Amino acid sequence: MHTVGLVVFDRIAPFEMAVPCEVFGIDRTETGVPKGVPHYRLIVCSDEEGPLRTQGGFTIEAPYGLSDLREADTVVVPAWRDVEETPLEALLESLRQANRRGARMVSLCTGAFILAHAGLLDGRRATTHWMYSDALARRFPAVEVDPAVLYVEDEQVFTSAGTAAAIDLCLHLVRLDYGARVANMFARRMVVPPHRDGGQAQYVQAPVVQRFDECPLAETLEWVSANLHEPLTVAHMARHAHMSERTFARRFGEATGTTPLQWLLNQRIILAQDRLETSDAPIDWIAQDCGFGTGATFRLHFKRAVGVSPADYRKTFRQVPERRSA
């Protein structure tokens, strides 16, 4: 079982603390997650004394101490209370130890400052809430700050942008551990869009479209999703939406935070992940089915988006057709 250590402290922001609790701390065995999918064990850790205040005005108590972080496969650091404040050395040292041990390190929002203080972001790409990205870059010149992205991974160190990006990153971790299908179940249960790519813009005019309803491009998006196997071009999409290509591209950016082609590619990848997990079809067939002209193109995009080749992905996540027992 995968253990997630959540670091908490006095005057913590409730939201970023709650997101990992929601994703990693809930037993979902009754809610459609297939039997046999291991769940997470969440341990909430702090060395600070007594009941901890939250910025929401209520208090919490951490049942575990920092020393328990040694058990964590993943360490999550939520938004730090004050970007000007240097965290206590004890905290920084347990983070360094965890990192040395090979634990996956994750920061949410301004939690990146804590990782940076611990030196874990030196020479790495990282992000944080866009309001603080300048401050982070200034204070830690060795960190390559990307202010325009939802979350970043660099060698087992994950950082995410403001508030809602915490959800995206936590679900991304689930995807890495158990595959897209399981991550999508978590997402559905949380009523959250299944997959926002890490590289997506942080700052989007209209809130990112969740269900397609409510979105002016709903019909076109639905239509595209239903025709991923066709050789679609931006011109096709624009025509379907009754707009010039130029206007379509603009509208699309406002509504989704990405460009039409990137979105299309992403949808195709998600479809392909599902096929890889649930069928034994040859990879070239899947490529065709998902709208990639050739297997080579498919492999290229898949590797880039997911980080592993389609074949490796299947090896890891191919679901054994349910055998009742357990």
Add this chain to the structure above:
DNA sequence: TAATACTACCGCCACA
């Protein structure tokens, strides 16, 4: 992996 031909993206600008 390289070369080529093609497509998308986005700033700019004139126009409604």
Add this chain to the structure above:
DNA sequence: ATTGTGGCGGTAGTAT
């Protein structure tokens, strides 16, 4: 004057 549109063209990215 302000705001949205859409064609153009250079560059970046994609397909085979």
